[in-house]
Amino acid sequence: MSAVSYGMVVDTRTCVACAACVIACKTENDVAEGFSRDWIFTATSGSFPNLAMEIRSERCNHCEDAPCVSVCPTGASHYGPGGTVQVTESKCTGCKACIAACPYDARFIDPRTGAIDKCTFCVHRVENGTPTTACQEVCPTKSIYFGDLNDPESEVSRVLRVREAYALLPDAGTRPKHFFLK
Amino acid sequence: MQETTSTRVNALIDPSMHIWHYEVPVYLFLGGLVAGLMVIAGLWTLRDPDRPRSRALQLLPWAAPVLISVGMLFLWLDLENPFNAFRFYFTFELTSPMSWGSWILLGVYPASILLAWVSTPTDLRDRWLARLERVPGLGRLDAWVSAHVPLLATLNILLGAALGIYTGVLLGTMAARPLWNSAILGPLFLVSGLSTGAAFMMLYRLERREKELLSRVDMGLISVELLLLALWMIGLAAGGAASRAGLHTIMGGPYTAAFWTLVVALGLLTPLVGEWIEHRHSAVPARLTAVLVLVGGLALRWIIVYAGQHSGWVSDLASR
Amino acid sequence: MKRRQFIRVGGYGAAGAAVAGGLTTDWYGRYGNPTADPGTDGDRVVPSFCELCFWKCGILAHVKDGRVTKIKGNPKDPLSNGHLCPRGAGGTGLLYDPDRLKKPMIRRDVRGSQVFEDVSWDDALGVVAENFERIKAEHGAAALALFSHGYGGSWMKHLVKAHGSPNIAAPSYAQCRGPREVGFDLTFGAGVGSPENTDIRNARCLVLIGSHLGENMHNTQVQDFADAIRNEADIITVDPRYSVAASKSRWWLPIKPGTDTALLLAWMNVIIGEELYDRDYIERYAYGFEQLAEHVKAFTPEWAYPRTGIEPDVIRRTARAMGAARPATLVHPGRHVTWYGDDTQRSRAIALLNALLGSWGRKGGFFVPSQIQLPPYEYPGYLKPDAQAADRPAPSDYPLGDQVLAQGVCDAAITGVRGDSAIKAWMVYGSNLPTTLPDPENTYKAIQELDFLVTVDVLPAEIVGWSDVVLPEATYLERCDELYNPWWREPYVAVRQEVVPPMYDSKPGWWMARELGKRIGLPEFFPWKDSIEYAKTRLEAAGLDCEVMKEQGVIRGKPGPLYFEEGAVPEFYTDSGKIELYSPKLAALGFDPMPTYDHSKLEEPPEGYYRLLFGRAPVHTFGRTTNNRLLSEVYRENEVWVNRDVARRWGLEDGERVYLQNQDGKRSSFSAPVKVTGRIRPDAVYVVHGYGRRAPKLRFVHGKGIDDNELITRYKVDPIMGGTGMNVNFVTFLRAADVVEDEPAVDEPVVVAEEVVA
Numbered sequence A: 001m002s003a004v005s006y007g008m009v010v011d012t013r014t015c016v017a018c019a020a021c022v023i024a025c026k027t028e029n030d031v032a033e034g035f036s037r038d039w040i041f042t043a044t045s046g047s048f049p050n051l052a053m054e055i056r057s058e059r060c061n062h063c064e065d066a067p068c069v070s071v072c073p074t075g076a077s078h079y080g081p082g083g084t085v086q087v088t089e090s091k092c093t094g095c096k097a098c099i100a101a102c103p104y105d106a107r108f109i110d111p112r113t114g115a116i117d118k119c120t121f122c123v124h125r126v127e128n129g130t131p132t133t134a135c136q137e138v139c140p141t142k143s144i145y146f147g148d149l150n151d152p153e154s155e156v157s158r159v160l161r162v163r164e165a166y167a168l169l170p171d172a173g174t175r176p177k178h179f180f181l182k
Numbered sequence B: 001m002q003e004t005t006s007t008r009v010n011a012l013i014d015p016s017m018h019i020w021h022y023e024v025p026v027y028l029f030l031g032g033l034v035a036g037l038m039v040i041a042g043l044w045t046l047r048d049p050d051r052p053r054s055r056a057l058q059l060l061p062w063a064a065p066v067l068i069s070v071g072m073l074f075l076w077l078d079l080e081n082p083f084n085a086f087r088f089y090f091t092f093e094l095t096s097p098m099s100w101g102s103w104i105l106l107g108v109y110p111a112s113i114l115l116a117w118v119s120t121p122t123d124l125r126d127r128w129l130a131r132l133e134r135v136p137g138l139g140r141l142d143a144w145v146s147a148h149v150p151l152l153a154t155l156n157i158l159l160g161a162a163l164g165i166y167t168g169v170l171l172g173t174m175a176a177r178p179l180w181n182s183a184i185l186g187p188l189f190l191v192s193g194l195s196t197g198a199a200f201m202m203l204y205r206l207e208r209r210e211k212e213l214l215s216r217v218d219m220g221l222i223s224v225e226l227l228l229l230a231l232w233m234i235g236l237a238a239g240g241a242a243s244r245a246g247l248h249t250i251m252g253g254p255y256t257a258a259f260w261t262l263v264v265a266l267g268l269l270t271p272l273v274g275e276w277i278e279h280r281h282s283a284v285p286a287r288l289t290a291v292l293v294l295v296g297g298l299a300l301r302w303i304i305v306y307a308g309q310h311s312g313w314v315s316d317l318a319s320r
Numbered sequence C: 001m002k003r004r005q006f007i008r009v010g011g012y013g014a015a016g017a018a019v020a021g022g023l024t025t026d027w028y029g030r031y032g033n034p035t036a037d038p039g040t041d042g043d044r045v046v047p048s049f050c051e052l053c054f055w056k057c058g059i060l061a062h063v064k065d066g067r068v069t070k071i072k073g074n075p076k077d078p079l080s081n082g083h084l085c086p087r088g089a090g091g092t093g094l095l096y097d098p099d100r101l102k103k104p105m106i107r108r109d110v111r112g113s114q115v116f117e118d119v120s121w122d123d124a125l126g127v128v129a130e131n132f133e134r135i136k137a138e139h140g141a142a143a144l145a146l147f148s149h150g151y152g153g154s155w156m157k158h159l160v161k162a163h164g165s166p167n168i169a170a171p172s173y174a175q176c177r178g179p180r181e182v183g184f185d186l187t188f189g190a191g192v193g194s195p196e197n198t199d200i201r202n203a204r205c206l207v208l209i210g211s212h213l214g215e216n217m218h219n220t221q222v223q224d225f226a227d228a229i230r231n232e233a234d235i236i237t238v239d240p241r242y243s244v245a246a247s248k249s250r251w252w253l254p255i256k257p258g259t260d261t262a263l264l265l266a267w268m269n270v271i272i273g274e275e276l277y278d279r280d281y282i283e284r285y286a287y288g289f290e291q292l293a294e295h296v297k298a299f300t301p302e303w304a305y306p307r308t309g310i311e312p313d314v315i316r317r318t319a320r321a322m323g324a325a326r327p328a329t330l331v332h333p334g335r336h337v338t339w340y341g342d343d344t345q346r347s348r349a350i351a352l353l354n355a356l357l358g359s360w361g362r363k364g365g366f367f368v369p370s371q372i373q374l375p376p377y378e379y380p381g382y383l384k385p386d387a388q389a390a391d392r393p394a395p396s397d398y399p400l401g402d403q404v405l406a407q408g409v410c411d412a413a414i415t416g417v418r419g420d421s422a423i424k425a426w427m428v429y430g431s432n433l434p435t436t437l438p439d440p441e442n443t444y445k446a447i448q449e450l451d452f453l454v455t456v457d458v459l460p461a462e463i464v465g466w467s468d469v470v471l472p473e474a475t476y477l478e479r480c481d482e483l484y485n486p487w488w489r490e491p492y493v494a495v496r497q498e499v500v501p502p503m504y505d506s507k508p509g510w511w512m513a514r515e516l517g518k519r520i521g522l523p524e525f526f527p528w529k530d531s532i533e534y535a536k537t538r539l540e541a542a543g544l545d546c547e548v549m550k551e552q553g554v555i556r557g558k559p560g561p562l563y564f565e566e567g568a569v570p571e572f573y574t575d576s577g578k579i580e581l582y583s584p585k586l587a588a589l590g591f592d593p594m595p596t597y598d599h600s601k602l603e604e605p606p607e608g609y610y611r612l613l614f615g616r617a618p619v620h621t622f623g624r625t626t627n628n629r630l631l632s633e634v635y636r637e638n639e640v641w642v643n644r645d646v647a648r649r650w651g652l653e654d655g656e657r658v659y660l661q662n663q664d665g666k667r668s669s670f671s672a673p674v675k676v677t678g679r680i681r682p683d684a685v686y687v688v689h690g691y692g693r694r695a696p697k698l699r700f701v702h703g704k705g706i707d708d709n710e711l712i713t714r715y716k717v718d719p720i721m722g723g724t725g726m727n728v729n730f731v732t733f734l735r736a737a738d739v740v741e742d743e744p745a746v747d748e749p750v751v752v753a754e755e756v757v758a
């Protein structure tokens, strides 16, 4: 349990669905026009005037048991730094098996390359001295936390200790490393 | 009431996944058919090593390498990055059915070609040998395979079965697509492949007794296929909400009519009844039933591939 | 590793290139999985401030190989604190918008025909100067009006003042926050200004009256709002719509539109009645408490209930929550408050409520802002204008309107509205009047009567299509502007710097203003070489280090005491020197000295009609960003929010397209999809402002969605200050399928004879 395990936590209570995280990700990562690695999901329940709304900024969950990795026939999808799930573009055939395998629909084909693209947890930043992801850095409500889940002193560990959290589709058995604070 | 919104509009993913188009079901169909051809050819060879058969039956094994090539062309056409296809052969990924598949395909070629070679009528084979005289080692190879026909036949049966099963396992391991996520899909696709293989053979000018045998086998296969289909659907119905939602795509959802008419009625029940009637009246099985089986086999894969993409967990995400 | 970007032609067309691409990238595959770097870090990082809206957040622009790759928040900037809203992060979408204005243009056909000829700057400025001088000679300097919005407008204001015209208007006054400033000024002797001195982050109870923070993305306010949520402040949101802010609130009060003053009065009734107010504060600082206490006696929660639809019990409990948290209770003053024509009085009521809670000058209420002393540039004094502003029928109208009313200046161009129409020429800087001023037909009418119209813009907006001369401005990333020196939590000065040189043939505003100034004989008002020299002169006069400014983008000063309890001086610049709960000034002018509420004045929607409400989408600023392809990836078109029960009655499906038609038979130019939702009252519909764009050369957004402004054919003018209450229109649905498409969907000619840009 000592190896670094990057994880992300989004506070649904403060997130206002502004999508700054989506725009910042697009420019930071040169994401293809018409595609996004992260997105804003809202669910409103109840009926007028008794309503509740939940807002989530979502992206690849960097699952510990990632079906996208296990189905990949070429090794393009793999576990990278800090247990993140990464794709090596030059190995990707665009067979799309991993898209079908991901229960979160987090992946897409970059039309410029024919290869898979998805959230990288900004490893190009966090592995090279910038400790934040682009979506986290921009967020005006500071609703995104990122860090080492195995380090009890990290911010992610701390918020997960003090706040109730959930992950998406626990039943899918993928062991996501992306959590949402209630 | 639940109202949901998402800002995501990624092509091929939203509003519902549609990554695989006609290429994949066509490939799966041809792969299954080839699997059927290989298994049947292998079994027949083992059963009847002295080849007292119709000329068509002796030539039919050649269909396997030809059709698998066509199938692989479709598979290649589906790749978004087709020129990276060589990457399949720079690694073996234990957990990836597709990786297994690509290596199986690599074995399918020599096995099916060699079996086709030894099945080829002797007069033809001699003529070809004479013409290819200058190819080094061919004579030795011919001698070797002729001496190892049972081994080759067994290899064809094994590789054919692997090919047939893998096309189903490929989809069946996709836990993310509840309609596919079933251990039955492997056997189902194998049996369906065998059945389409038999039907394909019946399109040719075989001897009456050969056709009758194939038709009897096919009746059995169709019955098993119906049983497996039922088991598959019962499994889905007994699964969680996502499985039931997946099942809904063919039970009330958008693919219901196509599934029940093309696959069940036209592709399975009609040929089953047809073959049974032919059998009862000792008539020569007609090509029409064979065509229906083939159409049904294609439709089965087509609909499962399309409907499965419509099924997902994501709809569940709203209701937490 | 650089991203390989070969283009796949129909999948396989570029086979050669693809094979090369595929095979040359480590094809042998023996390497591991190196971390790919998208390579968007700049080789230069330039600090500046944003202009995607008017909040002016500090940014850091990354430039690589001459291209702006990404824009981040400047952590040193006290407004952005290193974070940005989506619009600020999407500024490159404006810089690289292919529809940008690229060359100066002169109109070559009737107004609105969109037939232009590209000309040189010399020719374009020559025509502008000639017209300015001719009109001044024939009608006086005041016959030229300037509409200006956005920070670059400072140069044009300077030019027009030097020219001698008082007719300088901004729609951010009479169409936006004017009533609030007047209402607060009447009460506390000061407005809340921009950025507002609201201490949201420290509030323990936050009351939002329509302020839809989270959709209204003024960055710092949203940052502070999140802090308030984290601090578990008691949040009370009053909005006919379940806004994002409402979803974060403990209390959502889905008020009947237009009745907020009744609610505010009832709150005051409870707060005074149950003695929840800050007695000490009121005694020390306020004037007129007895009158107010007497005044609100009648306005019980039971009185308010049938008017507002908010139950008495809820009114009482929310009032108690406010009382319990005081003085850290902030009743947010709002910003776009021109709703119903009684807006100054509603803003007054908000101010009074804050006064009762003792929140002005207190932690968690309104902090006391400070500013760096930055001497102005030394110019010769402006001459006294040769006429009064032409913005109101009589000089005594709207007596407390202390800025020029944009709609009034518009009217003044129409014959018969102000005698022999006073205004003959407009200069429009960064304001898209046809989508901004209510009743666009009226605006078009005024434009048709003008002798001359010159527009300075960055995009081919509606107003551009009606102009005689179009001057393409360099975007905020391509120019320097006036220094920014706001009153804020801590004093600071920020600089806007040229991140990349202007693209195409666009020019910065300061250059245009100076060149025009020279041509119309005002060189002494433009003595500086460029805006950098101008800024340096001012910075040096203030003793600030220009190099530090250039490197950091901001220089922060020492914060003063923020709250009375920390030593800030309680000063109220009212006539009485106190917080005026009772306003002798209003009384003297014949207005209610304390806010009242007259329910009989509230119009009800006719049968089958719904009140048209509008607001913001977080990723867009009005229409100024809706052609921004990057931002539009998240929000492409507005929807018509329709209550679920209403939709059921009409048989409207979610996503079905409708046109809206208002009470005067005005139909929207385009249709929009219906959003069937529980998130809005049944008596109202809602659209995001900034869509239904008619300008044909905004190729991306043209024809998408519905323009609320077109349907605002009526408005109610605030008698106190002249703001235009625009929430007073009612609309009904026309199914898109039933609308005959051969009627022209565009109310301006769309003859596109030539492309705007060559």
Ligand SMILES: Nc1nc2c(c(=O)[nH]1)N[C@H]1C(S)=C(S)[C@@H](COP(=O)(O)OP(=O)(O)OC[C@H]3O[C@@H](n4cnc5c(=O)[nH]c(N)nc54)[C@H](O)[C@@H]3O)O[C@H]1N2
Residues within 6 Å of the ligand: C051, C148, C149, C150, C152, C171, C172, C175, C176, C177, C336, C429, C430, C431, C432, C433, C435, C436, C437, C438, C456, C457, C458, C459, C461, C473, C474, C475, C476, C614, C615, C621, C622, C623, C624, C689, C708, C709, C710, C712, C726
């Ligand atoms: N119907 C309706 N009317 C409204 C409102 C509403 O919600 N609904 N809101 C009101 C409010 S709150 C306000 S503040 C006003 C705002 O109204 P406006 O001030 O008109 O604001 P925008 O619509 O943003 O128009 C800005 C124009 O500036 C141009 N522009 C953008 N950047 C630059 C630049 O750097 N330089 C120059 N020269 N031009 C630039 C844009 O292309 C656009 O044409 O509208 C008011 N009117």
Ligand SMILES: Nc1nc2c(c(=O)[nH]1)N[C@H]1C(S)=C(S)[C@@H](COP(=O)(O)OP(=O)(O)OC[C@H]3O[C@@H](n4cnc5c(=O)[nH]c(N)nc54)[C@H](O)[C@@H]3O)O[C@H]1N2
Residues within 6 Å of the ligand: C053, C054, C176, C177, C209, C210, C211, C212, C213, C215, C216, C217, C218, C238, C239, C240, C241, C243, C255, C256, C257, C258, C259, C260, C334, C335, C336, C337, C339, C613, C614, C615, C616, C617, C618, C619, C620, C621, C622, C686, C727
């Ligand atoms: N993303 C984004 N942010 C912006 C802007 C932008 O264009 N885009 N513009 C900026 C500008 S210039 C301004 S002025 C501000 C404006 O932003 P605000 O001042 O926050 O909002 P308004 O436009 O006044 O109000 C819109 C809200 O008021 C509600 N509302 C409508 N009628 C009533 C009513 O009768 N009573 C009550 N209680 N609520 C009502 C609507 O449902 C909606 O939620 O936003 C600023 N922030």
Ligand code: SF4
Residues within 6 Å of the ligand: A010, A014, A015, A016, A017, A018, A019, A020, A021, A022, A040, A057, A138, A139, A140, A141, A142, A143, A144
């Ligand atoms: S930037 Fe922050 S507040 Fe905005 S949507 Fe993303 S997570 Fe939510």
Ligand code: SF4
Residues within 6 Å of the ligand: A059, A060, A061, A062, A063, A066, A067, A068, A069, A085, A101, A102, A103, A104, A105, A106, A107, A118, A174
């Ligand atoms: S969210 Fe999807 S793409 Fe990401 S790791 Fe999990 S399965 Fe793979």
Ligand code: SF4
Residues within 6 Å of the ligand: A071, A072, A073, A074, A075, A076, A077, A087, A091, A092, A093, A094, A095, A096, A097, A098, A099, A116
């Ligand atoms: S598309 Fe690429 S990453 Fe995905 S499974 Fe196929 S080869 Fe692997």
Ligand code: SF4
Residues within 6 Å of the ligand: A024, A025, A026, A028, A029, A037, A038, A059, A118, A119, A120, A121, A122, A133, A134, A135, A136
């Ligand atoms: S972590 Fe990086 S790649 Fe992932 S969504 Fe955020 S910005 Fe995009």
Ligand code: SF4
Residues within 6 Å of the ligand: C050, C051, C052, C053, C054, C055, C056, C057, C084, C085, C086, C087, C088, C089, C217, C218, C219, C220
């Ligand atoms: S609030 Fe957003 S758009 Fe406005 S100045 Fe700040 S970053 Fe720019």
Ligand SMILES: [Mo]
Residues within 6 Å of the ligand: C172, C175, C176, C177, C335, C336
């Ligand atoms: Mo505004």
